[in-house]
Amino acid sequence: MAAPSPSAPFRLIVTGGGTGGHTYPALTAIRTLQARLAASGRTLDVLWIGTAEGLEARVTGAEGIPFTTVATGKIRRHANPLKMVSPANVRDMARVPIGVAQARRAVSGFRPDVVLATGGYVAVPTGLAARMCRVPLVLHEQTVRLGLANRKLAGSAARIAVSSESTLPLLPESVRAAAVVTGNPVRxxxxxxxxxxxxxxxxxxxxxxxxxxxxxxxxxxxxxxxxxxxxxxxxxxxxxxxxxxxxxxxxxxxxxxxxxxxxxxxxxxxxxxxxxxxxxxxxxxxxxxxxxxxxxxxxxxxxxxxxxxxxxxxxxxxxxxxxxxxxxxxxxxxxxxxxxxxxxxxxxxxxxxxxxxxxxxxxxxxxxxAHGRPDAAERLVDVILSAASR
Ligand SMILES: CC(=O)N[C@H]1[C@@H](OP(=O)(O)OP(=O)(O)OC[C@H]2O[C@@H](n3ccc(=O)[nH]c3=O)[C@H](O)[C@@H]2O)O[C@H](CO)[C@@H](O)[C@@H]1O
The missing domain is CATH 3.40.50.2000 (Glycogen Phosphorylase B;)
Structure with a gap:
């Protein structure tokens, strides 16, 4: 992808959601990036790819953030692995390739500088599409252990922003070099x-x-x-x-x-x-x-x-x-x-x-x-901007 001119809008696709835990850090990152860019006379063009049922649909509606959905496959966990092969899980898994194709169209059409994925099963198709379209993928993980979506995407990520130092030793050796501790952005x-x-x-x-x-x-x-x-x-x-x-x-x-x-x-x-x-x-x-x-x-x-x-x-x-x-x-x-x-x-x-x-x-x-990281959003924005310029 050609390098954007410094005055062109920064283009960001955000994906993630379902619960507040995945949605609010993404929203905070968007607002903080917007403010950072404005300080140097640039604007932000953003598209959020989420699910219609998740909190992200309501939040983007209220904030006026352009929003689109893709088909997703939610894995219903069960303590007994055999019970995970349920009709609902099988049906939903069949939706994953459809979601990836839709996400690929969305990513290649929007031409983002970066895709930011904050977890939740909707992040998987868009994260995979970022890799296919050779767009830098930044993951943000809120919890100490990588969530399921982020585990799937870790190998494709340019950067993995984590919320705590204690996550670093838990990451697979192969992706540790991509990790950076930012904290979890708070509105x-x-x-x-x-x-x-x-x-x-x-x-x-x-x-x-x-x-x-x-x-x-x-x-x-x-x-x-x-x-x-x-x-x-x-x-x-x-x-x-x-x-x-x-x-x-x-x-x-x-x-x-x-x-x-x-x-x-x-x-x-x-x-x-x-x-x-x-x-x-x-x-x-x-x-x-x-x-x-x-x-x-x-x-x-x-x-x-x-x-x-x-x-x-x-x-x-x-x-x-x-x-x-x-x-x-x-x-x-x-x-x-x-x-x-x-x-x-x-x-x-x-x-x-x-x-x-x-x-x-x-x-x-x-x-x-002493555990608080009020600067987490600024740090995550540093990571997004540095991934874009790689
Ligand atoms: C059931 C489940 O899987 N929970 C996970 C989910 O948390 P979940 O999203 O349920 O909870 P979090 O604590 O991460 O976030 C809740 C957010 O909603 C806000 N809030 C809550 C209630 C309310 O009335 N108003 C309001 O604004 C809170 O202030 C907070 O910002 O994602 C988190 C981050 O990945 C994980 O750590 C949790 O284990």
Whole structure:
């Protein structure tokens, strides 16, 4: 491909999505690249290749980012390898070559300087198409171990941007030279929230601001496990704290019923919501303690902010990755990790001392902050630009 003139728009294809963990780092990379290019008088032409059902479709729609889809084959994992040969998996695998052909047309038509893939099964056809069209492919991995899509694409990548030093020894020897540690980009607005704005936006005027505030979150879909254990301890928790509880759309009814049984004085300190949208930065700013799943995106946000946290990892995350994330932070005093089945008693034991002791929270916050990489987006942009100029 001919070298672009310095004033020509930089052309980027982004691919990845499904969950927030794959979508938001890509979005942050686009915005940061756009700002970097603008500083030198250049513009960015971008195309996002994703799935119609994934979060990326909504996010690109809201941000006005050109978006297209390709056929994808999702592999449904199963502990028993024989059960992976299911009719649904076989049917979906047959879609992969169609997706690769569509992605190849999209890549050769758009003529990008770089393809950035951030994981999720939709990234595979576009990543393969990048190699076929000889376009530099940059991978970004959010988790400590490479996800399935990135494992498939690693051998084709010009650069593999990873979020943690601890990923480097886990990479196959053959691709290690392509790896560079950038961190996991966090949306800049997440770092500039304001507690009072959360109070106004969510109507939290009946919260007792002399007490600490706990933000409970199970990720976009919510977590049945976290909802059950927190739901069972609501009277205990609300005696000591205000609670913003993000529970996922499927769990609102059951938790509302529990909340209806609370005395009015405690119910006043409880705010239940299926999803936290644009108010997320303000809710995080208001939170003195977070009780959460330990997905890579959430971890990057909490460490960039320096927030004390009690993690309840998703046990079925690929390679037990969430438990690994949570333990890694616990080892340096940056969080408490509650692994496996979690009882109400265990939750109280983890949360109680942190609610009672602001100094303990401050120490944990400082340890969490030491893991944060607020410059991750800028580093990833460095990698994208250097891959383009190779
Ligand atoms: C079930 C599963 O496979 N999870 C994986 C998925 O995480 P998943 O995408 O579910 O979770 P992450 O923690 O990575 O990201 C969630 C993102 O959604 C945001 N958010 C969440 C709730 C809400 O109400 N509002 C809101 O904005 C969070 O602030 C965060 O930015 O990808 C991650 C990164 O590859 C992996 O580490 C996880 O193991």
């Amino acid at each position: 800049p607005e997440v770092l500039t929230g304001h507690p009072d704005k959360a109070v106004t936006a969510l109507g939290l005027h009946s919260f007792d601001r002399r007490l600490p505030t706990v933000y409970v979150t199970g990720g976009a879909q919510g977590s049945q496990q976290i909802n059950d254990v927190v739901g069972g301890e609501l009277p205990w928790l609300l005696e000591r704290a205000n609670v913003v509880h993000q529970c996922g759309p499927a769990h609102v009814e059951a938790l509302s019923a529990r909340a209806a049984g609370l005395p009015a004085s405690l119910a006043a300190r409880y705010h239940l919501t299926p999803f936290v949208g644009p108010e997320l930065p303000d809710v995080l700013a208001l939170a003195d303690l977070v009780v959460s799943r330990s997905g890579a995106g959430t971890l990057a946000e909490l460490t960039a902010l320096g927030k004390p946290a009690v993690f309840v990892p998703l046990a079925t995350a690929a390679g037990n990755e969430q438990a690994h994330n949570a333990r890694h932070l616990e080892e340096s005093g940056a969080a408490v990790a509650l692994l496996g089945e979690v009882s109400g008693g265990q939750l109280r034991e983890a949360v109680g001392p942190l609610l009672d002791d602001p100094e303990r929270r401050a120490t944990m916050a400082a340890a969490a902050g």
